[in-house]
Amino acid sequence: MRGRASGPSPLPEAAGRIWRTLGAAFVLLVFVPPLLLLVSGSFTEPGLPPSPTPRLVPDPVSTTGYVQALELGGLLRASLNSLLVAVVAVPLSVLVASLAGFALARVAARTTAVVVGATLVALMVPATALLVPRFAIFRTLGLTDTLVPLIAPALLGTSPLYVLVYYLAFRALPADLYDACLVEDLSPMRTWWRVALPLVRPVTAALTALTFVLTWSNFLDPLVYVYDRDLFTLPLALRSLSVLDPTNFPVFLAGAVVATVPALIVFLLAQRRFLHHDDDPRGRS
């Protein structure tokens, strides 16, 4: 796109803008349709033969898929379970991550090195690799078929990555601020609460959103630990819906929409934090 013919780079501002807008339009054209189709598919009347031509607005528009999804799949119950897990796990997770991140930024360098090293190792272990042993441990503790294993990852900050993000954010605060706190006799706990945490509010917002999305979407853990239908979370209920009748797509697409909307809303609320932080003084990490 930026060939030799188009002159020096950066491109002249006007031409560059047009190219970038065209590119943006292309990106929109690729990434948006699947989600539009998800919505449109969910409003299709179940049981109709496939239409010969693809159409974005179903004919007729029908909410039968949603009605059936709620009835057959127990989506209401599952939503409540998912909400319960999220309400406990998300604040706990952010709390754990921010406390640990702060401590890492303030303890002796050797301790930090060890814990950060262990964290990097933890990041390298694929989640599926821990499936079997974690299950064995939770079973020994008698915690399978409860919601506890779904909340437990909060102790890891949901992803150890978030602990590292907090660590970097706290470490990036000016050392003089921490010294000023010491001179004012603030304990680490109060420094964290009164000074450090308020200063990394954008980080907290972004990580809270990401934690919510991860927790809300968690499929593997419920699949392994929960068998009681009454404890099913939304992703698990969705899966049983699709297994029930894999050809009845409006029903499971309706379920998918129900599961997606909360995650998407939270995500959109937070996305400007990590997409448009032009003025953020902590641009690099």
Next chain:
Amino acid sequence: MSVRPDARSRRQLALMLTPYLVGLVGLVLLPALVTLGLAFTEYDLLRPPTWVGLDNLTALTDDPIFRVALVNSLVFALVAVPLRVLVALGLALLLHRRALGVGSARGAALLPTAVPEIAYGLLWLWLFNPLYGPINQLLRTGGENGLTVLGRTPPQWLTDPTDARAAIILMSLFTMGETFVVLLAARRSLPRDVYEMAALEDATGWDVFRRITLPLMAPVLALLAVRDVVASLHFTFVPAFVVTDGGPPPYSTTYLSLFVYQTGFEYLRYGYAAAATLVMILLTVAAVVVQWRLFRRYRGFYRL
């Protein structure tokens, strides 16, 4: 900063770190050790594990399903990971500067990442449906009798082995949002004056990319690639589990993750599954080491 904290501070800092350390040890390090132990046992959760030595590992080498799963995972990592990083890099370079629509495009590129895996899987299950699915509907427009305009049969996405693998890779390309965000931030944190300098030298777009952007971003790219290779062992699970169920036969989309899950939780052979897990972890370590060496020569540019 380097002052030795007093007793009160030390106590509080230790307290603040404790929950995470419990999680780190209890949910990652200890399980990893348990894997190591279980891999040499036979264990069905009902009877206590019995020591079988290297039997699991030798059995794995003879297990055709495992071998297929291993090859599938490796092929996926070799094909999908570079593609994902490339797509993310392309988007980051395309969308790093302001223009009309750029903000929305950034959001759009991230959206699929926010959709719950399972919902996303179900969406594609429908999109790929050879009969009802919008993709083949689209491919059939203009053609007759269910053929494309060119008179060929549209891809049988979920029943033909090659098409099914391609389908899963295609799915995975849409969810590179996190990589995209990091690359976007990395690109925007590159110093502006370097590019102004390049403009003064009348460097072309390609030269700027090859000689400035790429080397400066190489460390981030390397890190993301390593991360993606590791993650690819995991994010193949839901698509394979929900969309293709490991098929079409014989095991065309059975990846290591699915193999471990099925062996453990469907056939209740936990020791055997742990052995497969062990192979997975070793692969991860190998991938990390290899890539780290590959990209180490770029390390001088940045201090990470």
Next chain:
Amino acid sequence: MSGPDPGGLVLDGVSAAYRGTPVLHEVDLTVDRGELLVVLGPSGAGKSTVLRVVAGLEPVTGGRVRIAGRDVTGSRPGRRNVSMVFQSYALFPHLSVAENIAFGLEVRDVPRRTARERARAAAESVGCAALLDRRPGQLSGGERQRVALARALVREPDVFLLDEPLSNLDLALRVEMRAELRALHDRLGATMVHVTHDQTEALVLADRIAVLRDGRVEQVGTPDEIWRTPATRFVARFVGSPAMNLLPADGPVRPRGDSPPGALVTDTGRLEIGFRPEAVTLDAADGAPATVDRVEVVGEDAYAYLTLAGGEPVVARVPAVRRPHRDDSVRVGVRWADTHVFHAATGLRYRP
């Protein structure tokens, strides 16, 4: 160094290290109650470390620190009753000016109302009462400086520590704040330790100056003493700009007048004479011949950079209207009364 405790600040043989490298070597310093001591030195001399050791932000590897008669060597910073103005000011960006100033009181559980009243009073005394509702991000450098000062004095600490507080201001503001700082000190009668690398700031501001070099105290004295009787060659050259000229005592320049140092070479080795640029005359009949390399005019004054016949450089300050020109030949003269004599080997001042 022991003796009666003045109730101010005492550093008694304090040593400190940073990552295993010693940065302070048995520093002895006494700051009387109500005194303003300026710690002066080039960067890397350990000036800031002195402050941080007093504040307890840096541990000592030896010696004792006493504040207002209490030995605080092992106490944590918050227990020392000191306050500090940081070079970066270290204002809390998320708190308003009022909250910033009241912060130290509120975290010590002073009732909110009292804390706010005292914050207002402190703000008034440094002239930033109009800013109380603003955030640090909305303030100019000078305003931040005032807020930082107010925050430091609201707690009425035993010692104020100021770490290059004026270095982030532009020149005009620096001169203004310098005067205000001195006035504030006189009004409060507070014990202050002020760190700077700016010798003018030190001379203008200080009751006494401690010159630090490589973690050692070179000289402690009033600005007058530092200027007129520098104890070492280092102090002599560090204070004053351009730096003092330094030549072998038996070298080309033979000072006139009637107080020679006894001998030009002592049994402990050679001597050197130093004289400030303003002491140099360029038209002495018996002066040492020199040529003019370049001339810098600074308003009314001009600095002439000369080279003596033997190759030694000399700087002279002359009125701009009577400045020489490049390549002119001049004769450098100086009077004994204007010279400082040092041992060449040790750099110590020579006292006959």
